[in-house]
Amino acid sequence: MPVRFLPLLCLGLVFFTGLQTAQADGLELATVQRIFPDASALQPLDGEVPAYRVLNAQQPLGFAFRTAELAPVSAYSGKPIDTLVGLGMDGDIAGVQILQHEEPILVIGISDDDLQAFIDQFAGKPATANIRVGAHHREGFTGIDGITGATITTMVLASSVNKSIAQFAAAYGLPRASTTAGDASPAQASTDTTPQWHLLWQARKLELVILALALGLLLTILFLQDVLVKRKRLFERLRTGYLLFTVFFIGFYCSAQLSVINLLAFFHSLMNGFSWDTLLIEPIAFVLWGFVAVSIILWGRGVFCGWLCPFGAAQDLISKLATRLGFEGYRFPQMVHERLWAIKYILLIALVGLSLDSMVSAAKLAEVEPFKTTFVLHFMREPVFVVYAVALLLLSAVNSKFYCKYLCALGAGLSFATRFKIFDWLRRRRECGKPCQACAEQCQIGAIRPTGEIIDNECHYCLECQVTYWDDHRCPPLVEKRKKREAKARKASGIIASDT
Numbered sequence: 001m002p003v004r005f006l007p008l009l010c011l012g013l014v015f016f017t018g019l020q021t022a023q024a025d026g027l028e029l030a031t032v033q034r035i036f037p038d039a040s041a042l043q044p045l046d047g048e049v050p051a052y053r054v055l056n057a058q059q060p061l062g063f064a065f066r067t068a069e070l071a072p073v074s075a076y077s078g079k080p081i082d083t084l085v086g087l088g089m090d091g092d093i094a095g096v097q098i099l100q101h102e103e104p105i106l107v108i109g110i111s112d113d114d115l116q117a118f119i120d121q122f123a124g125k126p127a128t129a130n131i132r133v134g135a136h137h138r139e140g141f142t143g144i145d146g147i148t149g150a151t152i153t154t155m156v157l158a159s160s161v162n163k164s165i166a167q168f169a170a171a172y173g174l175p176r177a178s179t180t181a182g183d184a185s186p187a188q189a190s191t192d193t194t195p196q197w198h199l200l201w202q203a204r205k206l207e208l209v210i211l212a213l214a215l216g217l218l219l220t221i222l223f224l225q226d227v228l229v230k231r232k233r234l235f236e237r238l239r240t241g242y243l244l245f246t247v248f249f250i251g252f253y254c255s256a257q258l259s260v261i262n263l264l265a266f267f268h269s270l271m272n273g274f275s276w277d278t279l280l281i282e283p284i285a286f287v288l289w290g291f292v293a294v295s296i297i298l299w300g301r302g303v304f305c306g307w308l309c310p311f312g313a314a315q316d317l318i319s320k321l322a323t324r325l326g327f328e329g330y331r332f333p334q335m336v337h338e339r340l341w342a343i344k345y346i347l348l349i350a351l352v353g354l355s356l357d358s359m360v361s362a363a364k365l366a367e368v369e370p371f372k373t374t375f376v377l378h379f380m381r382e383p384v385f386v387v388y389a390v391a392l393l394l395l396s397a398v399n400s401k402f403y404c405k406y407l408c409a410l411g412a413g414l415s416f417a418t419r420f421k422i423f424d425w426l427r428r429r430r431e432c433g434k435p436c437q438a439c440a441e442q443c444q445i446g447a448i449r450p451t452g453e454i455i456d457n458e459c460h461y462c463l464e465c466q467v468t469y470w471d472d473h474r475c476p477p478l479v480e481k482r483k484k485r486e487a488k489a490r491k492a493s494g495i496i497a498s499d500t
Helices: 003-023 112-122 151-172 196-203 205-223 232-253 260-272 276-280 283-299 302-308 310-324 334-340 342-357 359-368 371-376 383-395 402-406 409-418 438-442 464-469 476-499
Strands: 041-044 052-056 059-066 082-088 093-100 131-133 142-144
Touching: 059 093, 059 151, 082 151, 093 112, 093 151, 112 142, 112 151, 131 151, 151 196, 196 205, 196 276, 196 283, 205 232, 205 283, 205 302, 232 302, 232 310, 232 371, 232 464, 260 276, 260 342, 260 359, 260 409, 276 283, 283 302, 283 409, 302 310, 302 409, 310 371, 310 383, 310 402, 334 342, 334 402, 342 359, 342 409, 371 383, 383 402, 438 464
Parallel strands: 131 142
Antiparallel strands: 041 052, 052 059, 059 082, 082 093
16 A cells, blocks of 8 residues: 555544544543543443443543433323433432433523532442432432422423433443542442333322313213203303313312423324323323323314313413403404414424424424423423413413414314314204305404304314203294294284283
């Protein structure tokens, strides 16, 4: 080989070696120094579990490994949180650092200080401990505090740390400080294998019971809708009470507002390795999603949008209050109204496209949803988000459920499944739309065409059109029949009176 090609060959070998190192997902010294500031070198451990010995002038400082390599646990985004874990030679956790994540709540809504305060809690905890968020008084657990508004994410992160330490211990044992007897044998991590979601379901028994009863009531309402809507005052009180329950219990108390991010995360989890553990870790949301899945097939997406969506319920209540106070609502012309529907579908397409590249980017666009601001962070965040959420709520006083109709990407996503619904229990008459427009003018969603057909993809199943359908003082065909009966009765009574 000519000597002049030797430098190129060496450069190529260096590049190839560097490429292999970059592709090996190894740890960089600068990254490990975030936990071990005095580290000067990393030594890969020879074993099936990827981990490194951390050295300073050939003296061991501890060990380091990544949770994404040892115990990847899918989080809220449907993807694992990649975390660096450092173990000291004294047998304690030296520190934890987040390397990479796509968690929506951590992208926008949680401050860096709050996140740092959370991960700082791991430092100094025994590596043998079973660390759980909120388990301060549970025997056999070491409790740490979560982050308000990001409880599920922090639980997943803690679970991933526990599992990765257990994986490391199974392969190499855990470091343990020498005692006066000179015992330096490796310790073992906690062998408790109770799933995180199991503890959460136990802790939220009361909320789950209340939710189950409420969903049972909703099923009763749906199956008996033809009976209830004939009793206008009873139905209105029942519906208003249910909307209040949805806003304050499901929304503010349980913070269980479903989001389009849930849909995106679910489909990403299907592509990246589905796990029931990830879905079950949020019990209230899991039950709600299960109910929504069934109700969509039976009645369409309207059952969720009209009864179980806290932000939708809040808008509905504000609209009802505004009507009682004498505010006149404004409705866009039909042509404009139907064009505005397209916005939420465009947003959905954009969110899906962004999520394929990065859930972080999708999470930023998903801030078009005011749900996090309202029910997760309780309006305790930057003013621009608060103003946006409050403005949408106030807008409902003028244009009922404006956000739901035109901006809700979640509703757009659920509408696709509505095409497969089984039942069609919303009654119509041959006069509907030809010429009667009573229900179309009353529908707050504008989901009834001028020709009388109900648009299933947009309907919120509020059943108000069914109240009108049976009301012989509001439904024109029934009004006409009632007047004929009354006229006939008056005529009959007049004949009887004259005969007497």
